[in-house]
């Protein structure tokens with residue numbers, strides 16, 4: 001990130017807390033396409049996107065909803081729009097593919113039952129129609145694209161995959177930096193890194209944010225600080241019926257096993273995406289298998305300093321404890337979460353994880369995978385303490401001239417769509433004389449996304 005401004009104006013129309021992909025997307029959207037005069041972004045780390053949005057900490061997938069078999073058609077339609085907005089941005093601002101790449105991606109069905117399920121999804125449930133580039137391919141074609149997926153399987157076992165060459169793999173960290181740099185070309189935009197928001201308090205005409213670098217005042221605020229957003233929301237009296245179930249995800253790395261992304265069918269009733277193989281955005285020979293799903297009492301990966309923050313969000317009240325007990329008593333979830341504790345153990349973890357890799361690459365050996373040290377992040381899963389249930393969708397709280405974004409769904413993929421929706425809310429906060437030029441936003445993003453007709457006229461090469 002660039003240097004800090006050498007002055008510190010204390011008053012902005014809008015302050016955004018958190019410089020991950022969510023905060024960066026909103027900074028870009030409001031700075032370029034609204035007439036909010038002054039906007040600042042405050043990030044506690046020395047660089048933008050150092051936590052979950054960093055490229056080592058997530059699976060780098062741009063989720064379109066085409067190969068994610070845990071989505072309904074309705075969810076896939078919503079997800080697709082969000083992905084096309086972000087993909088359009090990348091098409092426009094990343095012609096040299098420094099922030100993204102395109103690789104083959106497929107979801108694989110193995111055996112009669114799974115094949116039937118996938119065929120139904122493609123031909124009858126509308127996924128084939130919604131995603132015109134998605135093709136149903138059989139053993140031979142699968143082998144041509146991903147030889148190691150087929151090698152070693154019983155030739156009698158039925159195989160089917162839904163595949164597209166258009167698998168966007170995204171470095172969300174670099175994308176966040178690009179969004180910030182687009183925004184800072186506009187007047188009235190400042191970015192403060194290494195500045196931690198310690199408290200947010202309501203004032204007569206907005207909010208006062210105390211930071212370790214001084215006080216900021218604003219008319220409206222958006223807190224896009226990941227799990228910390230809920231902590232700040234609770235301090236302001238919001239989110240009483242929410243607590244967090246922080247789920248840490250780790251990865252295992254391998255070289256030369258896959259050419260692109262290979263998903264397996266979603267395990268029934270499991271709230272987390274099934275383990276899969278993802279090509280690395282910057283090195284096609286590396287595959288990242290995972291993520292695992294381990295329950296941790298922290299808000300950020302490997303940072304014991306955030307245990308206290310977790311306890312703050314948890315609140316240690318009866319409703320929270322009962323909700324945890326109810327969720328973890330689930331017959332599918334509990335064994336899954338317990339098993340996942342083993343995967344991070346040295347030596348034993350790799351051996352225990354190998355069967356997941358073999359679901360994708362049957363001939364994989366122990367020596368083919370290594371634990372990706374220092375990789376991974378913490379997904380804040382929301383617990384609804386009124387319903388005592390796990391809420392898997394987006395978590396956002398809209399208050400008085402303040403928005404708290406706790407987790408986008410599905411993740412970073414939807415960050416620009418989320419920013420578009422927040423921009424609509426913000427102009428309402430600011431009143432009649434404030435506008436959001438959504439047409440210009442769309443022209444800069446989703447309208448840059450290559451449609452099949454346009455793609456046929458000028459094909460985009462895959463990497």
Ligand SMILES: Cc1cc2nc3c(=O)[nH]c(=O)nc-3n(C[C@H](O)[C@H](O)[C@H](O)COP(=O)(O)OP(=O)(O)OC[C@H]3O[C@@H](n4cnc5c(N)ncnc54)[C@H](O)[C@@H]3O)c2cc1C
Pocket residue numbers: 017018019020021022023042043044045048049050051052053054057058059060061062063172195196197198224225226228248249250291376377378379405406407408410411412413414
């Ligand atoms: C293992 C794993 C795999 C994933 N895979 C994918 C995937 O393939 N595709 C996908 O789309 N999504 C994926 N996700 C989800 C995705 O990474 C997140 O949804 C996304 O990065 C969230 O962005 P964010 O900006 O909301 O949060 P973050 O990136 O965590 O950013 C929040 C920022 O707020 C800052 N902050 C916090 N508190 C304060 C404070 N008090 N003051 C100032 N700053 C503060 C933090 O330092 C941080 O920079 C994955 C997540 C995990 C953990």
